[in-house]
Amino acid sequence: MKPKVLVTREVFDDVLVYLSLYFEVQSNQADIPMDADTLAARLSDKQGAVITLSDRIDGKLLARCPDLKAVCNVAVGFNNIDLTACSRAGIMATNTPGVLDDSTADFTWALILATARRVVESDTHLRSGLWKGWYLKQFLGADVHHATLGILGLGRIGRKVARRASGFDMTVLYHSTRQADPDVELACNPTFVSKDELLARADILTIHVPYAPSTHHIIGSPELAMMKPGAILINAARGGVVDDAALVLALTSGRLAGAGLDVFENEPALNPALVGMKNVVLTPHIASSSAATRHAMAMLAARNLVAALTTGKPPNLLNPEPSGDGSGQ
Numbered sequence: 001m002k003p004k005v006l007v008t009r010e011v012f013d014d015v016l017v018y019l020s021l022y023f024e025v026q027s028n029q030a031d032i033p034m035d036a037d038t039l040a041a042r043l044s045d046k047q048g049a050v051i052t053l054s055d056r057i058d059g060k061l062l063a064r065c066p067d068l069k070a071v072c073n074v075a076v077g078f079n080n081i082d083l084t085a086c087s088r089a090g091i092m093a094t095n096t097p098g099v100l101d102d103s104t105a106d107f108t109w110a111l112i113l114a115t116a117r118r119v120v121e122s123d124t125h126l127r128s129g130l131w132k133g134w135y136l137k138q139f140l141g142a143d144v145h146h147a148t149l150g151i152l153g154l155g156r157i158g159r160k161v162a163r164r165a166s167g168f169d170m171t172v173l174y175h176s177t178r179q180a181d182p183d184v185e186l187a188c189n190p191t192f193v194s195k196d197e198l199l200a201r202a203d204i205l206t207i208h209v210p211y212a213p214s215t216h217h218i219i220g221s222p223e224l225a226m227m228k229p230g231a232i233l234i235n236a237a238r239g240g241v242v243d244d245a246a247l248v249l250a251l252t253s254g255r256l257a258g259a260g261l262d263v264f265e266n267e268p269a270l271n272p273a274l275v276g277m278k279n280v281v282l283t284p285h286i287a288s289s290s291a292a293t294r295h296a297m298a299m300l301a302a303r304n305l306v307a308a309l310t311t312g313k314p315p316n317l318l319n320p321e322p323s324g325d326g327s328g329q
């Protein structure tokens, strides 16, 4: 008998076909989001799952899933998974690093340019029938070329963002947990600085750290107060790395000129004040969403699951030493 697996959200048809070669697949092509109780019930007789960021995998859920061996996130970020609880229960957890770097970096640049050059605001103005003709001072924005770009978190995506800055003749600074190897610095040409210097010097600050207790509100009131007056903040990383309430204050006071945000605290809810702000570009967590990349992510998660349940050694394993007895306790 084939092992039973659950795919918690809609995926591309060929991903389901591929999984069906190995598993008895229960899917959710109607894409009806599951609450914690429903997810636990649906997983209670499964050995594996392809999950997304909206699925919280924790000890409470795992206690109800005695057969579960692997959970495979369709995302590089994995703050929805309690890795300690997975390891304790002997469950492998995987993510999808690499396949989304370029698309996410491209989108970060879309936010940078749209925010600095007021693309959305001016588009709305024109569509509203308010455009009465050209004038010299209309929609004056900030130049991106020759500006100083600050990158917080020079990982896979941060590096791709840095590389793209060279076409704009920018000064690129970064701060990360440690200075990158010389070959990495050579490839994307940024200069390592302290976090304080990054905040003080960046005209445009873009965040690419994962969400974890150590990065919760890594940009909050004190950090926003250290930023250059008139700077722009970009967050295509994760809700919670920025204190959204503090950001609203910094935007309202005019301390920051604008923000480009793809992610929010408590998604899909967002701070209502942001909605009314003309100097803010808002997108619904779509930085990785090109057709090719979302397909690659879903297929990689499926391949991770097949490897996990057939070999016990999936690529992209997040907890290399699952040590539990599989009881989920």
Ligand code: NAP
Binding pocket: 076, 077, 078, 097, 098, 100, 104, 152, 153, 154, 155, 156, 157, 158, 175, 176, 177, 178, 208, 209, 210, 211, 214, 215, 218, 236, 237, 238, 262, 263, 285, 286, 287, 288, 289
């Ligand atoms: P990554 O390769 O792990 O890069 C993250 C970088 O941040 C690493 O260099 C890491 O350093 C650094 N870092 C961690 N904590 C830090 C801190 N406190 N201060 C400064 N730097 C810190 O991850 P990635 O693949 O680039 O992805 C980054 C994040 O982007 C993901 O976790 C995800 O949440 C988000 N993301 C969002 C979207 C979207 O649709 N909006 C799409 C893709 C990814 P160490 O390696 O030394 O820890």
Ligand code: 8YV
Binding pocket: 051, 052, 053, 054, 074, 075, 076, 077, 078, 100, 285, 287, 288
């Ligand atoms: C996903 C992301 O779209 O990979 C990540 O960490 O945030 C996005 O690429 C999202 O997480 C889907 O689960």
